[in-house]
Amino acid sequence: MTRLRHSARLATLLTVLAGALLASTALASNCDKGKPCGDTCINVNYTCHVGAGSAHSTSLSAATVSYAARPGDLPDPARTPGDVLTMDVARICTPGYTKTVRDVPESLKNAVYREYGIDHHAPYSFEVDHLVSLELGGSNSIRNLWPESYTSVPLNARVKDRLENRLHELVCSGQLDLATAQRAEATDWVRAYTTYVGPLPTR
Numbered sequence: 211m212t213r214l215r216h217s218a219r220l221a222t223l224l225t226v227l228a229g230a231l232l233a234s235t236a237l238a239s240n241c242d243k244g245k246p247c248g249d250t251c252i253n254v255n256y257t258c259h260v261g262a263g264s265a266h267s268t269s270l271s272a273a274t275v276s277y278a279a280r281p282g283d284l285p286d287p288a289r290t291p292g293d294v295l296t297m298d299v300a301r302i303c304t305p306g307y308t309k310t311v312r313d314v315p316e317s318l319k320n321a322v323y324r325e326y327g328i329d330h331h332a333p334y335s336f337e338v339d340h341l342v343s344l345e346l347g348g349s350n351s352i353r354n355l356w357p358e359s360y361t362s363v364p365l366n367a368r369v370k371d372r373l374e375n376r377l378h379e380l381v382c383s384g385q386l387d388l389a390t391a392q393r394a395e396a397t398d399w400v401r402a403y404t405t406y407v408g409p410l411p412t413r
Contacts, residue, residue, distance in 0.1 A: 284398060285341055285356035289325050292341045292396030295349035297389065303382035308344040314355065322355045335360055337367040342395050343374040346381065347388065364411040365400065373403045380406065 301307060319338040323329075328336070339358040342348030358367040377395065380386035386406075394402035404410060 284400060285358075286326070290341050290356040291353055292392070293349040293351040293354035294342055294347050294392055295344075296347040298347070299381060299388050302345060302347050302378070302388070311350070312344055313350050314338060318350070318352060318355070321352060323357055325352070326357050328357055331357075339367055339370065341399070342392050343378070345374055345378040346391050346395060348392070348395075364413055369403065369411060370399055373399060373407055376407050377402070 295311060296302065322338050323331070323336075336357040337360055338355050340348045340350070341354050341356060344350075348354050358370065359365075360367050373395070377386065377391040381388050381391050394405070400410065
């Protein structure tokens with residue numbers, strides 16, 4: 211009789227756990243890496259988890275930090291959609307142009323780190339990078355900045371630098387429209403790399 215009671219309790223417990231699992235699954239859906247899942251979802255490990263916090267919220271939850279600050283990711287487009295200073299091809303193709311417009315003070319860099327929930331980091335582990343690069347007319351607005359890892363592999367700030375240089379070369383040689391280059395960087399720089407540079411590095 212005691213064994214039967216234990217079996218009944220175990221069956222009840224398994225039923226409750228299965229129900230909870232189904233409910234959790236119902237509150238999640240697949241989504242693309244580095245893309246927001248909507249106003250009530252956060253992309254964590256390719257899954258939109260309802261209730262983890264808003265992708266558009268300025269108050270970051272732990273789940274948001276896990277998503278936004280994971281090395282090698284694209285920036286969160288809700289926080290860093292990209293922003294352009296100029297569409298003047300002659301201007302951006304003038305040697306030394308970026309030195310005349312680069313202006314990201316320490317206070318702005320700190321604001322970018324806070325926006326992405328990064329309170330502490332080792333020296334030289336991140337670069338506050340321009341999504342639309344300065345050499346393609348990108349601005350110094352916080353809407354165009356995000357903390358990009360220097361140390362993650364295979365994707366990091368140095369890899370994006372190669373894309374920036376290649377796009378600048380194509381635009382200034384008349385082989386690529388500036389607006390197209392800016393859009394490629396702002397939308398998905400990783401995909402743009404494979405389009406304009408070649409296969410992504412593997413290590």
